[in-house]
């Protein structure tokens with residue numbers, strides 16, 4: 001059977017994280033070569049990608065940079081360009097979580113969250129989509145959040161940064177469609193990763209109670225939706241915010 005991402009090249013940010021690792025694994029298993037972007041690498045991560053690369057026969061390389069460091073980000077893209085393996089798929093997955101009520105949220109924190117979850121994502125899309133536009137091909141997937149669609153107390157900074165990313169997804173999709181670049185976002189509900197450590201357990205319980213499946217998502221359940229959006233199976237889907245919410249109807 002034909003692999004869904006046969007010989008495509010994917011750049012995935014936040015590859016060290018819970019959903020990021022699943023993205024790397026699911027994409028490699030479906031035939032993609034991968035630039036696994038991490039803030040910092042370590043021996044355990046390098047060992048994991050070596051084993052995955054051996055098992056799948058795909059090229060998987062770690063690329064280290066902090067998303068908020070625009071110079072480091074440019075250098076990383078230059079390093080990728082030197083290899084002359086143009087990026088077909090960009091998954092903007094890295095993000096920071098933050099939760100606090102309006103009067104407990106400093107502007108400094110708000111800016112920090114927007115720096116990572118919004119401005120850095122747009123900068124990366126600007127850089128990568130220029131190359132995609134020249135080749136008239138590409139799929140960009142932004143990992144957003146249900147927090148950007150709901151208005152739960154305490155989600156001001158994080159939720160607003162994801163809502164901004166949702167809006168940007170639709171605008172950029174409209175702008176880049178003529179270059180045959182599709183841009184979509186995924187809005188996961190609470191997902192079983194270390195990001196949940198930043199959330200109040202009672203808030204997690206409340207959100208889970210709103211889902212019809214009564215559980216958190218597993219990271220691979222998000223990665224498989226990204227796989228669909230990255231592949232040609234979704235060729236007529238553009239500018240969408242796909243809720244992966246376990247059936248949350250309110």
Ligand SMILES: NC(=O)c1ccc[n+]([C@@H]2O[C@H](COP(=O)([O-])OP(=O)(O)OC[C@H]3O[C@@H](n4cnc5c(N)ncnc54)[C@H](OP(=O)(O)O)[C@@H]3O)[C@@H](O)[C@H]2O)c1
Nearest residue numbers: 014016017018019039066067093094095145190191193195
């Ligand atoms: N888990 C959930 O419940 C949930 C729900 C909805 C949406 N999401 C979204 O899903 C995506 C993945 O999150 P996750 O659940 O997998 O969380 P995670 O395990 O905490 O992964 C987030 C990753 O982002 C990286 N990162 C953060 N700041 C960065 C920076 N400045 N530069 C480069 N990398 C940076 C982290 O790097 P380090 O490893 O170096 O810290 C980490 O690997 C995020 O966009 C998140 O908003 C998650």
